[in-house]
Amino acid sequence: MSTLFISDLHLCSGRPRSNRSFFDFLEREARSARALYILGDLFEYWAGDDDLGDPFNATVVAALARLVASGVPTYLMHGNRDFVIGNAFARASGVTLLPDPTLFDLDGQAVLLMHGDTLCTLDLEYQAFRREARSQTWISALLHQPLAERKAAVEALRRRSEQEKRGKPAEIMDVAPAEVEAVLRRHGYPRLIHGHTHRPARHVHLVDGRACERWVLADWYQGGSYLACDASGCRAVQLSAN
Secondary structure, three states: OOEEEEOOOOEOOOOHHHHHHHHHHHHOHHHHOOEEEEEOOOEOOOOOHHHOOOHHHHHHHHHHHHHHHOOOOEEEEOOOOOOOOOHHHHHHHOOEEEOOOEEEEEOOEEEEEEOOHHHOOOOHHHHHHHHHHOOHHHHHHHHOOOHHHHHHHHHHHHHHHHHHHHOOOHHHHOOOHHHHHHHHHHOOOOEEEEOOOOOOEEEEEEEOOEEEEEEEOOOOOOOOEEEEEEOOEEEEEEOOOO
16 A cells, blocks of 8 residues: 655636546545545645535545544645645544644654645745744734635735736746755755645756755646555656546
8 A cells, every 4th residue: 555645736616627636636546545645735735624504615624534543644745825724624524633844753754744845945025925924923813813704815915926927037946955855954864745836757866975865746726646655665656637
């Protein structure tokens, strides 16, 4: 049995293809997994756990709950779009929330899981916003707004982020190699798996004479893929077309 990793699904009611791919994946490939790890940006945005009653959100939660009930442990890490997912979501869906980063042993191999945005240290503007937005003061102020106002505010932030990205050089929105090496060194030269950049690939970093594997997960805008890992290693698997 393989352990599966996905990220950057960006689910929302306006993306029926991505949604269908996700629901089919939970009913098919994920059912035979040893465990499923979702490494951030499950949703296009998440305005708070008091939005669990939204019909689309409820459908996603129910699908995750069915997978967990079938015996597949499912873990969720916050991304930059859904970092206010909280304990009510976890209880309703059955998922276990993971801190970013998370280091664990998988078949005798140390594996480090991250969403990946903290590796993009060349994007100084984004990192400054991230520090502010992840503070308890900022989150508390957001969650104290009425849900409708909160959703409008989060949607405005999302649109602003998309506009700002169009004006940034592509290289500053990718990971900084020096930061990747520092993270690998700090955590004992593990295999690193992350998303966020939407640049799926396998990389090998030579850090202090040690070869460290880094897997970047794909986004699901065009159908999606997942990473499957077992004792023999990891492989990226493209989902079949619907």
